[in-house]
Amino acid sequence: xxxxxxxxxxxxxxxxxxxTKEAPNALMWAIVLRGGMGQEGRMxxxxxxxxxxxxxxxxxxSAKAFWLVVKMYENQGDENxxxxxxSRYVRTYGKAGEVDKYLESLxxxxxxxxxxxxxxxxxxxxxxxxxxxxxxxGRKKKQKKIYFVERxxxxxxxxxxxxxxxxxxxxxxxxxxxIPKNDAGRLDKIANARHYAAHAAFMKAEFQFEEYxx
Numbered sequence: 354x355x356x357x358x359x360x361x362x363x364x365x366x367x368x369x370x371x372x373t374k375e376a377p378n379a380l381m382w383a384i385v386l387r388g389g390m391g392q393e394g395r396m397x398x399x400x401x402x403x404x405x406x407x408x409x410x411x412x413x414x415s416a417k418a419f420w421l422v423v424k425m426y427e428n429q430g431d432e433n434x435x436x437x438x439x440s441r442y443v444r445t446y447g448k449a450g451e452v453d454k455y456l457e458s459l460x461x462x463x464x465x466x467x468x469x470x471x472x473x474x475x476x477x478x479x480x481x482x483x484x485x486x487x488x489x490x491g492r493k494k495k496q497k498k499i500y501f502v503e504r505x506x507x508x509x510x511x512x513x514x515x516x517x518x519x520x521x522x523x524x525x526x527x528x529x530x531x532i533p534k535n536d537a538g539r540l541d542k543i544a545n546a547r548h549y550a551a552h553a554a555f556m557k558a559e560f561q562f563e564e565y566x567x
Contacts, residue, residue, distance in 0.1 A: 360386035364399065377407060377414055384421055393425055416442070416450030423458070436465050452531040453546040456519055460549035463515030463556065470508035480563060501566065513560065519553035526550075 363383035367376050380403050387396035403418040423442055426435040439458040447455040471481035483500045522528055523546070532542050 356386050356390055360390070360392075360395075367402075371406065377403070377411055380406075381414060381418060384418055388421055388425055393429070396425060397422060412446065412449040416446035416454070419446055420450065420454055432465060436462060451542060452522065452528045453542040453549075456522055456528070456546050456549040459515050459519045459522065460552055463512045463519065463553065466508045466515065467512035467556065470504040470506075470512060471502060472505050474502050479559060480566070501563075509560075512556075516553040516556045519549055520557075523550040523553070 360383050363379045363386070367380040367383065370376055370379075380399055384396055384399045384403065387393075387399060400418045400422050404415050407415055409415070419438075419442055423435065423438045426438055439462050442450070443455065443458045443462070447458065468476060474481065474483050476482075477484065481502045481504050483502055485498050485500065486495045487498065488495050528546060528550075529543055532539050532546075536542065
């Protein structure tokens with residue numbers, strides 16, 4: 354009840370005093386509170402109002418508002434909407450927003466495209482393979498045979514492009530300079546950025562490994 358009342362108060366403040374310097378932060382708090390209460394519809398409307406009102410005038414705050422919507426779709430497990438909105442985030446806010454979110458978006462899109470490129474089977478340990486068990490005549494123990502399944506080449510190219518963009522943004526750690534030293538969440542953002550940069554480097558090796566196994 355307290356959070357709901359607080360969200361309403363921030364929304365009313367924004368509606369009545371939208372031109373004041375405190376209004377953007379008030380609506381941001383409303384977005385956060387609505388999301389925390391699981392009120393996705395109100396959260397989306399608040400985020401849309403924020404972006405419509407401030408847009409490119411307050412690009413960094415608009416990026417934060419849109420990112421909260423992105424994470425909402427992630428929490429819902431809606432991969433199609435997550436992919437669409439991460440793509441929008443990258444196009445509109447990637448370079449202006451927080452660098453770890455930029456790297457995360459590119460990395461997650463790479464992951465989704467790589468997984469989807471294995472269209473006919475669920476990847477096993479990241480590999481697009483099919484395992485068949487059979488028993489030879491006269492033997493009790495089953496044998497297994499591994500077949501490599503052809504991936505969707507278009508989606509493979511997309512996955513590689515996203516991972517390459519991660520490493521391009523990362524620039525051997527130079528991206529970390531974009532995280533302010535006085536940022537309260539600096540250490541978490543550094544860890545997040547490093548995770549997706551390391552994963553992108555791993556995936557480049559994974560592409561080569563799968564080709565080698567074929």
